Amino acid sequence: MSDEPLLKVENLHVHFATRRGLLASRRRMGQVKAVDGVSFEVASGEAFGIVGESGSGKSTIAASVMRLLRPTAGRILIDGLDITHLSEAALRPLRREVQMVFQDTKSSLNPYLTVEQIVREPLITYGLPSDRVRILEILARVGLGEAHIDRYSNQLSGGQRQRIGIARAIALSPRLIVADEPVSALDVSIQAQILNLLRSLRKELGLGFVLISHDISVVSYFCQRVGVMYLGRLVEQGPTASVMRQPSHPYTKALISAVPGRFGARAERRILLRGEAPDPISPPRGCAFHTRCPVKMGSICETFPPPYHRTAGGGWAACHLLSSQSQIAESQAGKVMI
Amino acid sequence: MRLIPISAATDPLLEVRDLQVRIPTRRGDLLAVDGVDLTVGAGEIVGVVGESGSGKTLTAYAIMGLLSAPAVISRGVIRFRGQDLQALAAEERGRMRGSAMSMVFQEPLTALNPVFPVGTQIRDVIRRHTNLSDRSIRGRILELLDHVGIAGPERVAAAYPFELSGGMRQRILIAMAIACGPSLVIADEPTTALDTTIQAQILELLRRLVRDDGISLLLISHDFGIVADLCQRVYVMYAGQVVEHATAGQLFDRPRHPYTSALLGCMPAARDGDAPLDTIEGTVPTVIDPKALCRFADRCGYAQARCTEQSPPRQTFGVVQDALCFRAAELTLPGLVTPSLTDGVLP
The missing domain is CATH 3.40.50.300 (P-loop containing nucleotide triphosphate hydrolases)
Structure with missing residues (x-):
């Protein structure tokens, strides 16, 4: 298992049945392909951004990696061990290794428990020492202390609550953290504190991260590699610096150029996409982005799903425009190629 | 005139x-x-x-x-x-x-x-x-x-x-x-x-x-x-007051209030992942019984004794810019130092 990456997601598909009508449970209308063939890898001490x-x-990818959802197809491997179909009992020791940090700290912390009780819960679950001294040790790791341990979550600020969420996640000494929009609800000065904390955990404890965010600047700061999602598929993946400075997929270009102010393109150079993302219940044929793509070529884009082409920056992008670049097999799409 | x-x-x-x-x-x-x-x-x-x-x-x-x-x-x-x-x-x-x-x-x-x-x-x-x-x-x-x-x-x-x-x-x-x-x-x-x-x-x-x-x-x-x-x-x-007024250009290139400058340093786009982001310790105060002091003083990296003893003056710079700070004229505060994410490559 030594050469295996910490997390490997292979050709992941998660489909949900859609139902309609009052007797909803009876009628299956169709399906939403929420995740439709996604592959990536995360090494220890590395942050992969989505x-x-x-x-x-x-978020469906996050829930699948946590095995809160059972994937429709594909595989999820932790240290080379396939967890895709493990039973709850068999998953239990693995849950220690993979923990989650949520966006909404109000709803993800139990309001009836004190900080001490919140952080103690996972320790009790796994029969680990959970005296007050141990809890204080964990709290110190996230920059909290005696002054906070007896409080309830609603007595804390948003930034402090997110620190509790992180303390709970690291209490079991996990190796991988799945963080779903961990700083989206916070003011910019507090956001910086939390990103610095997560960064020190990654560097000092060697934790791997899957960081999910709608905010390109957060991902580009925190993550070494990044994948760009559109309608259930990764359309581009690669080292963050090269994806940000030399995006290859037209959607990545538009997304980066849409960042307002001095961080994105100047207003007059901005690529404005027409319309909004199509309904995932009936995604467009061919390349799913063709309905909004400013550089669509024609029938090839409307008919054939684009293959993965290597990009100059050491990643890949799924776009017919890159057909002069060499292709890579779908099974290799998750591999780190640097 | x-x-x-x-x-x-x-x-x-x-x-x-x-x-x-x-x-x-x-x-x-x-x-x-x-x-x-x-x-x-x-x-x-x-x-x-x-x-x-x-x-x-x-x-x-x-x-x-x-x-x-x-x-x-x-x-x-x-x-x-x-x-x-x-x-x-x-x-x-x-x-x-x-x-x-x-x-x-x-x-x-x-x-x-x-x-x-x-x-x-x-x-x-x-x-x-x-x-x-x-x-x-x-x-x-x-x-x-x-x-x-x-x-x-x-x-x-x-x-x-x-x-x-x-x-x-x-x-x-x-x-x-x-x-x-x-x-x-x-x-x-x-x-x-x-x-x-x-x-x-x-x-x-x-x-x-x-x-x-x-x-x-x-x-x-x-x-x-x-x-x-x-x-x-x-x-x-900040805390109920306008601490700085400026053109958008001045705000990013030559901020005059330490709070503005500190906020710019907190932005993830201002750093690459090797350096920690600047932070502003503490929290925004709730102003109930206002005292004569700078409301940002306890979180400010440039605070001096007078900042907690008197209300700061509003100092003006040119036609538009002003800042509510004792030291606005003497300090050279960092603005946004980052290159744009999209450096040159995008059309």
Whole structure:
């Protein structure tokens, strides 16, 4: 298992049945392919970022990696061990290794428990020492202390609550953290504190991260590699610096250029996409982006799903425009290629 | 000294002087807005930027006359086209709201009534402020929807809010805001709930309304990027006060208040992943019993003894820029040092 990456996601598909009508449970109407063939890898001490807009499938990937959902197809491997179909009992020791940090700290912390009780819960679950001294040790790791341990979550600020969420996640000494929009609800000065904390955990404890965010600047700061989601698929993946400075996929270009102010393109150079993302219940044929693509070529884009082409920056992008670049097999799409 | 002709044209469209908003609490009166001066000229886009609790939204509500009890305006003057708004009768104020000045709210799903089609809701606004016939109103609604970039206005006018996407709903709110030809629109975080590519569309729409329709825009935002993108002048608020006023360019290249500079250092885009981000330790104070001191002093990296002993002066720099800081003139504060994410490669 030594050469295996910490997390490997292979050709992941998560489909949901859609139902309609009052007797909803009876009638299956169709299916939403929330995640439709996604592959990536994360090494220890590395942060992989997933950017994309609402409904692109980012959070469904998070829930699948946590095995809160059972994937429709594909595999999820932790240290080379296939966890895709493990039973709850068999998953239990693995749950220690993979923990999650949520966006909404109000709803993800139990309001009836004190900070001490919240952080103690996972320790009790796994029969680990959970005296007050141990809890204080964990709290110190996230920059909290005696002053906070007896409080309830609603007595804390948003930034402090997110620190509790992180303390709970690291209490079991996991190796991988799945963070779903961990700083989206926070003011910019607090966001910086939390990103610095996550960064020190990654560097000092060697934790791996899957960081999901709609905010390109957060991902580009925190993550070494990044994948861009559109309608359930990764359309581009590669080292963050090269994806950000030399995006290859037209959607990545538009997404980066849409960042307002000095961080994106100047207003007059901005690529404005027409319309909004199509309904994932009936995604467009061919390349799913062709309905909004400013550089669509024609029938090839409307008919054939684009293959993965290597990009100059050491990643890949799924776009017919790159057909002069060499192709890579779908099974290799998750591999780190640097 | 320049001679300025005395005429109505030189008066700003909106002028706020020494505005104070008080909220009584059990611990005493909270000064949520405290001594804010602000102007918006005709055809201008002006930003108010600040973190939660800075008082930016309450400033907007005070201007619109939408403060609800227990918050009250306890001091100051709000003049719109030279007219003192607080001297107006409630009825007159109500006629003005939605016609001469209007507001776009952050969360379009809660700002729209869920049980009426959106066309009906736009109709109600027009009916309240004009004497148009139903047929003309119908035409005006379709024209408005088309103007804010909605394809298939007939179909959308008949839709309920839940049937529309977030971006569409925000376009509807903008259509309602401009329905009666306002000269001032206040937009409170108009794109915060939207995806990046949709946000870019909405910002472009607001830019076009100012350019083509002669509307002035007061934009309230927590996002420096949006403010830099859209605004000519920006007010930075902290703990109820305007701590800095500058052009968007000055704000990023040569900030004069340590708070502005510190916020720029917190932005993830300002660093690559090898360096930690700057942080501002502590939290925004709640101002209940104001003392004579700088409200940012306990979090400021440049604070001196006098900063906690006296109220700082407002120092001015050139025509536009000013900062509420003792050391504004002597300090050279870092601005935004980053190159753009998209360095050169994008078309």
